[in-house]
Amino acid sequence: MDRAEMRFDLDRPTRLVDLETDAAVLVEPSLVAGPYQAALDAFLAEIRDGCRQHHTDYRLVTTDQPIENVLGEFLLARARR
Numbered sequence: 001m002d003r004a005e006m007r008f009d010l011d012r013p014t015r016l017v018d019l020e021t022d023a024a025v026l027v028e029p030s031l032v033a034g035p036y037q038a039a040l041d042a043f044l045a046e047i048r049d050g051c052r053q054h055h056t057d058y059r060l061v062t063t064d065q066p067i068e069n070v071l072g073e074f075l076l077a078r079a080r081r
Contacts, residue, residue: 002063
């Protein structure tokens with residue numbers, strides 16, 4: 001995820017665009033930040049729980065992390081098991 005998606009620290013009305021569909025919506029951050037964070041937290045918990053239930057590794061990775069580091073840490077953790 002992008003850190004901006006996780007923080008949602010917008011401070012003025014902002015036009016958000018869906019990168020898959022090009023659909024756009026104008027949002028007032030003060031009205032949607034709380035529900036957005038709650039929905040994001042619930043979504044991530046569902047993903048984590050599903051991975052745990054199926055004995056699958058889960059890592060939340062942000063887009064600013066170098067993929068080499070992420071992959072290296074993942075492989076090292078798997079090798080230690």
